[in-house]
Amino acid sequence: MKHALLFLLPVLAAACATPGYDYEARMAPSFPQAAEYRDIAVGQFRGPAGNVAEAEFADMVEQVTLDGAYWFTLPSGEPMGLYQGRVDIESWEAETRFEREKRCVEYDGLFDCEHRAIVETECREETVEVVVTADLIDYRTNRLVFSQQQLGGASRETCVDVAEYEYHGEELGIWGEPHYSSYDPYNAPIGMVEDATVEAVRRFRNDIAPYYQTMRAEIMTDGLTPEARNDPRFAAAVKATRDGNFMGACAQWDELGREWTHAPAVLHNLGACAEARGDMATAQLRYARAAELAQAIPLLEDKKARAIFSALERVSGRRMDDALINSILYPEDPAPGS
Template sequence: MRKSSVLGAVLLMAMAAGGARAEVLQVTGEFPAANREASFLRSVSVERFGGTDGPTLAIAIERALTNSQFEVIGGRVGRDTAEGSISGAVSTGVDMQRFTRKEKKCAEKADDGKCVREEEIEIPCMRRIIDMNADIRIVRNTDGKILYSEAQPFRDETTWCERQSPDRTVEAVVAGAIRNIAEAMRGALVPHVDTYQVRVRESTKGLTKETAQRFKDLVKLTKRDAPAACAGWDALQAEAAGYPSLVFNLGVCAEERGDYEAAVKLYTDAVRAGAGEGNEAANRATRLIAGRADARERARRRG
């Protein structure tokens, strides 16, 4: 069967399909942890954290790493058997500063109550600055190698004046900062599976009128039947080989079906053909390759 006939059959078979999505393909993939070596640890224990807020951060990190690829082991058993140890220190400072702010106030009113003269006065105010810094490190216990060592700074500044009060207490600000630091650490150590949408390329500039119409029909088809649209774009290569929108969209199709190596090549070819958005897409597909490789490595290490 000729390519054009295949394309026509694809479009006809999808005409009755339902759905209401934009011109995108939905992709689900696993992205690697930012700190890949630390993410390979099978078990970790959270050790002592120095500073007044250290114990609270230690508990927050334990909670953040629960339900991840790590087995989080506590107590003496954790110290003796965990493959990695997490420790650190937290310093917190609160600085209160007095200052004045100029404000206009009515000094004289007319009989009808309207202000006829204003004067500028100074009102007393307070500025509160909360600085926190958490130094965190992870050591692999088998050889003592430091796999992760990061400083996590936090600063919050708020002001209020006479007859006002701060919108949050010091305790609330510090608690929020500790949660954010723990979640940031999880983000650095734990791989994540995302489901996201990639918009297909719609430009048909430079194509013949007939080919451009078939290309547009396939773009619309993604709302109802993405696999059929991908099959149609594949068939369209006989007429528009190397066309940037076509090559990019074939890359999206490859990414959607999990063929990330093919996606990287197609996105790179799309960039060479003039589809600049292929750079970001190629980087994403490269990260998906790393995420898949890391998942296999973790499975291998766990036997």
């Protein structure tokens, strides 16, 4: 029964999700100024496992791609920027717990258990956390462009048998209270420090260069106005969206939009179609017009129109990200293909 419920959870979540159109969007890095530094070098990372951080950072930089091309370029002379930093061990902790299980302790033959007993096991799980700091330095001026920290962790578990006895009705599984211990971080096992450092460095990926993210242009399932609510084509387009029929749904929204020019939900859904196609300028215009019309509906609850304003904000952000990325990729033509 438990496994059946776990299987149903993703299905139920999908059924409850607001229908819409998924697409891949180019996102500006968390630190937009970092995108301007494509001709870079990776310098020294100090501290324990600093050599690991340096190697992992360099490897990550080499693998960053966008639109099918490598984002970072190898410097032919002096680089524009230099990434350097340090590794600090944040903590080294352990949890010790005790478990009982009924186990075969004596075999009469292969797969033939002669004697079962209770075996008590002591399990110790160690956890190490590190903080990796990465600084981007302007190579020419030695100016700090940005500094960011990322946390990484590693864990390992060891279990040893500590007792064996006949079963007398003892509770199986975990028993007793676990024991927690903290140790001097700088005595932490170096292998765990290195593993935690690798995890932390990987988290810098979206800080330093553009990346792709799956976005969803959600549609409105409530027509908001009587003409849209009462038109069976509106419900049919919603169903087509739920069924994954993007082309059919958008064709229906287009037909409704020509007839109901002042229906904000229809305009919003037309904006979702444009957004999913990558036409952010059209999407923004339609979302903006839908917001204007929604504000003019008397007594309309804010929560019913919230999707319109969220969509307008989202598309505005996408256009800003694209403008930043295009200005770097195509400095002579900020809007390629326009």
